[in-house]
Amino acid sequence: MADETPIPKPRSNFIRDIIDEHLRTGRFATVHTRFPPEPNGYLHIGHAKSIHLNFGLARDYKGLCNLRMDDTNPETESMEYANAIKEDVRWLGFDWDDREYYASDYYQQLYDWAVVLIRKGVAYVCDLTVDQVREYRGTVNKAGRPSPYRDRSVEENLDLFARMRAGEFPDGSKTLRAKIDMASPNMLLRDPLMYRIRREHHYRTGDAWCIYPTYDWAHGQSDSIEGVTHSICTLEFEVHRPLYDWYLDQLGVHHPQQIEFARLNLSHTVLSKRRLLELVEGGLVSGWDDPRMPTISGFRRRGFTPEAIANFADVIGVAKDNSIVDLPLLEMCVREHLNRTAPRVMAVLRPLKVVITNYPEDRVEEFDCVNNPENAAAGSRQVPFARELWIERDDFMENPPSKFYRLSPGKEVRLRYAYFIKCDEVVKDAAGNIVELRCTYDPATRGGDNPPDGRKVKATLHWVSARHAIDAEVRLYGTLFTVRDPASVAEGIDWKATLNPKSLEVVKDAKLEPALASAVPESRWQFERMGYFCADRRNSKPRALVFNRTVTLRDEWTRLVSSGRENK
């Protein structure tokens, strides 16, 4: 990682309590976890929570955490996704050494274990169709009925299963099912499927298999094979735990403890791979790493840091109630880290020309500007100043409310590190648009210092010398959705209807101070008074700079205006 952020002290949570108890009683001697993504999409901030939980537990308990691709469904998985996942986990700062595992590497072992269950008489080949299986399963209020194939002999099951694997039967014509209890109140225990026939090319095993294990049959056994002690997953798998335990007990193998926690929900966005995929495939965003996406790669491109995400994962905690974390908490984590690390620089996003009428036309001065007031070691730089400048359009108002203490006719403000200036004249075009401000400066305020007469100003503005400015494209982002919880819009309304039409605003002619010419892709800066910005890692080029606004600075003025108190 870029700097030496101390690892936050582990805070107590119910999972640590369980682990402490296991260690105390000797149920387990060590802690071995795993992060098990399915390579069918990109990782998002919810996965980051899980990654920090699993790798963090391993780190704090001096144990191990594996990376395992939970790849049991060839239809949606790909190497592209697996590679993207690995890159994201690494970027977050974690390392799995040589423990890069794939459920698909366990296919043979899983097959052999299925044979063991058949021999025990607790698994059978079923010829029911999809619809029949559904019908026989019953409902939550009605017990299911046994499949007519439930009592086939061990020999017949062995033969049929071998032939399923050999490719003798068409896709979907047969399944291998565990023989448990068709009347169980837990639907998962009504003879769950272990294998389905699916002639689908797998991104790793190719065409070696035409039968694929289901999640329930693969997951616990994979955990067991890897020596995992604590198999941490999200709440929706809580009802699967009895099945997880059943398979392991039947096999009599190493038996990890499954523990469920609440997945992360973040306000004003969606956090499900299905929905994110829909945004990507529908062209509603530019891709998985669109800076508006809540994906790890999107946040990375936006300018978020691994340290900020780590801190976020820590402060949100781990519990069992479904909740939605407010986006401002994540933004606070980002600002907190960037405030300490991002160099300050001046950039004008929406330029308004200022001419200092009493400043010589050919004169150029250089002012010493602090790179980061939070870090003396960051030093300073020289910024050129001349007669014609750019200032932020929002920093001038012809008829300002009482609390506006930036520039207006007749008022004086400080240009950061430069001089006090006073606005003498407002120049407008034929249409009445303000096109230029004519001001005068006070030589006694050189460097931005207060003059000997004790005069003070209430505002300090950032600026860029017009003839020294470099141009850049700046992308300003808002929330992707306009509502707090897009996934729960009213019945009949498309969740995508709540997309924020103003989630992206592209500013083409921003004016930057010369120092930014050397900004390398993915470098992060604070544009003073505007926010934190990151040179786009895909599109920013040396003479065609592109910056993404990571997050704005906290802004008292905007708060006053939005709450109608700018005149009070």
Add this chain to the structure above:
RNA sequence: UGGGGCGUAGCCAAGCGGUAAGGCAACGGACUUUGGCUCCGUCAUCCGGAGGUUCGAAUCCUCCCGCCCCAGCCA
């Protein structure tokens, strides 16, 4: 209406029978050459509700209410 979970402030979240941590947000104020940062202060007489046990309950018991998950050959 079967089963499995969960309900502590606007949002997260500690708390595990001894009298409601912390963070975010918000609101005051100090400081300020970023209306940034930092600092100080305010913010649950109360823990979904009602009973009960106890000297004492957010914590234990009973009943009720609300929300989430399970009827994919997805994970």
